[in-house]
Amino acid sequence: MVPRGKRDIAQEITDIIIARIEAGVAPWKRPWRTFAGGRPRRALGQAYTGINSLLLWAIADCQGFNSQYWMTRKQAHELGGTVRRGEPSSPSIYFNTFSRAGQPTLTGESSPVTIRFMRSYSVFNCDQIDGLPAHYYPQPMAHQQAEPSQRQAAIDAFFSPIPIEIRHGGNRAFYSPGGDYVQMPPKANFLTSDHHATTLGHEMAHATGAAHRLAREFGRRFGDKAYAFEELVADITAGIVCSELGLPPELHDNHASYISGWLAILKGDKTAIITAAAKAEQAYRWLCGWSDPDGTAAGGRVPVAVVVEAG
Incomplete structure (x- = not known):
């Protein structure tokens, strides 16, 4: 097991995206067609953006999830749901910054240095959760092309x-x-x-x-x-x-x-x-x-x- 804090989340994400492209399914092209409403969404309905959108699209496509909603175990519990035993989590990433003192100058003063870092937390697709309100479990989309008009x-x-x-x-x-x-x-x-x-x-x-x-x-x-x-x-x-x-x-x-x-x-x-x-x-x-x-x-x-x- 990789020690906590040593997880290479960037490599994990890249590996998932590469696997889908090599399988002939670019995550930004196909998976969103498997459910209505476009992008993956958080528990309260906000759309994921950036790399999280691509990543969760790829995972949904690979696992066959129909729900576009994702949430943490705690959020599921607060909504009356329970993550089924043995269901694997998926990573959702976020970026943040912290400041630390820089090298002192000749005068003994130092300017703060801003460090940007990436972290991840675990989420579950609502197809992996029982007991949530009904709107988290949409029916799969019918694969019919709508008229352009x-x-x-x-x-x-x-x-x-x-x-x-x-x-x-x-x-x-x-x-x-x-x-x-x-x-x-x-x-x-x-x-x-x-x-x-x-x-x-x-x-x-x-x-x-x-x-x-x-x-x-x-x-x-x-x-x-x-x-x-x-x-x-x-x-x-x-x-x-x-x-x-x-x-x-x-x-x-x-x-x-x-x-x-x-x-x-x-x-x-x-x-x-x-x-x-x-x-x-x-x-x-x-x-x-x-x-x-x-x-x-x-x-x-x-x-x-x-x-x-x-x-």
């Missing part, structure tokens, strides 16, 4: 206020850093408008990394793998968008070619998936920050410019 209002409300130019035409989807625009094939070329929106979410995620937005730079840390890492961030961001809007998670086919690059990064750096999840969360929050909770344009900001389709 059922989601179109939410799609439009999410994307329309974002101040990034979208051009339609040609047969490629990409973000142009030089022109600062997203290029999309004509909407009619997609199987459904849901698939169009899913691909748009991926390319919009790339656009958030521009220097005048979130200024993502991975070159110094990941070297020649920086491009693949940016694709990983965009893919996770698109998965979050899909989850929140209820869209199908499939992206355009060529993204599968990045999987080997993602695995090389994750196997070489146990904290890479934590960084990717944090950057994806930041990108998603930037994108959704342009809309109010009711889906209307936020704060009088300039709406997205849309160029007429060019055939």
Whole structure:
């Protein structure tokens, strides 16, 4: 048994994510389809974010859990529930800081040094707990694709206020850093408008990394793998968008070619998936920050410019 305090939680998380990718199931693409409501949620309903969202998605998919709710043993008890004997817990991580005295200077003074650390605590999916209120035990989702029109209002409300130019035409989807625009094939070329929106979410995620937005730079840390890492961030961001809007998670086919690059990064750096999840969360929050909770344009900001389709 690993001594308490010596648990390598970053490596455990990375191993879980790698195992799901190698099994052909990226945790940010499929597991949320097994239950209604999008992301994993805490006992009081708050959605998990960042690496916890990916981690609990992966565990739910692997274990076949239908409930999107997770809680500690104490929380289960307070709600009248009991964790079944022998049920394994899952880690949920949090970050914190503490200060300690730094090295003294020539004058004998020292400045405090802030240390950031990561810890974990144990949670259980509500499928592992008996006696909870009924809403913690939803029925599994019926695997039926909703008509695009059922989601179109939410799609439009999410994307329309974002101040990034979208051009339609040609047969490629990409973000142009030089022109600062997203290029999309004509909407009619997609199987459904849901698939169009899913691909748009991926390319919009790339656009958030521009220097005048979130200024993502991975070159110094990941070297020649920086491009693949940016694709990983965009893919996770698109998965979050899909989850929140209820869209199908499939992206355009060529993204599968990045999987080997993602695995090389994750196997070489146990904290890479934590960084990717944090950057994806930041990108998603930037994108959704342009809309109010009711889906209307936020704060009088300039709406997205849309160029007429060019055939």
